[in-house]
């Protein structure tokens with residue numbers, strides 16, 4: 001039994017919050033009331049009829065453009081129910097999750113930040129992360145003046161959790177309130193072992209939250225998501241997003257699945273109208289039957305191109321080993337020097353040649369722990385993959401053939417290439 005105790009784990013100022021209520025929670029709007037409670041614009045949105053007509057045609061999604069002068073629903077229970085329907089697979093528990101298990105936010109980025117503000121006292125508490133991992137956990141921690149404890153993943157290609165070291169850190173490092181894990185990992189593409197997560201959830205002395213970021217879980221085999229597991233574990237939070245498999249990065253919709261008391265805290269601390277009406281309408285569409293069918297079709301296309309990259313990339317001279325897993329919409333590959341060794345100078349030069357001369361932008365990840373000489377390549381469409389494969393073959397030939405010099409201002413360019421997030 002975990003010693004997790006929400007009353008002593010969450011910040012006291014957050015525990016004292018009440019969930020937001022608006023007048024419309026007390027007096028349900030049946031469409032006939034005159035709404036003079038929220039200082040909205042009674043004349044309607046600043047949209048011309050032709051703009052509304054143009055925006056509404058043919059999408060199949062019902063966005064109420066003429067209702068945009070009203071504040072959106074702060075609770076989003078219908079959307080939450082659809083997300084629950086999607087994740088109640090009963091692959092991991094007989095229990096079911098309900099809208100009370102959910103927080104929805106402006107991308108997973110809002111959930112990452114909301115969790116930090118919920119549990120970590122600035123200047124005192126810390127989070128644990130396992131590099132190489134998503135940069136936003138550290139950025140958000142830094143913004144909140146929250147410290148970071150790093151326990152690297154086990155070496156490639158598995159990139160698994162170093163459970164013994166994590167357990168030890170959670171036993172000995174003071175004030176660690178959360179551990180952020182990414183599965184499938186970014187940039188590793190590996191699904192973490194369920195048993196490893198379970199061991200950490202069962203830590204005998206640590207009073208903290210395990211956060212599992214499942215941004216890429218729909219690219220992994222069916223049943224990989226542990227979202228419904230929050231019905232079993234009071235100290236588990238699972239984050240998901242519509243930005244990747246659902247192709248909806250532009251609407252900014254992320255979700256955090258949690259035990260109801262934790263979800264309640266997150267809902268109490270959020271800005272009441274964080275989800276816009278168009279975002280809600282579009283999100284509702286893509287997690288309904290029509291949207292899911294479209295998602296699965298796109299998924300099949302991407303998986304075919306992922307398989308193609310896996311087959312074709314290793315045939316190219318200068319491309320080294322695949323590092324990490326394939327359960328995602330990107331692949332992490334080594335770039336080799338003329339001696340056949342993974343090499344950051346080569347990876348960086350290939351990255352730049354691709355971007356500056358071939359019109360193909362990938363990500364340099366060579367400075368990440370355990371990713372020496374690696375580029376992270378997002379799976380594109382068939383045409384994009386065709387162009388990319390030609391471009392990278394040429395770029396490697398130019399770089400290793402010596403016709404491209406090492407970048408003049410290498411330090412500066414490296415900083416730009418490293419980036420922080422995504």
Ligand SMILES: *Cc1c(COP(=O)(O)O)cnc(C)c1O
Pocket residue numbers: 106107108109110134182185186213215240241242243244249253254422
């Ligand atoms: C892309 C990504 C996200 C998505 O963030 P949003 O704010 O939902 O767009 C979350 N986590 C990881 C690891 C990612 O790579």
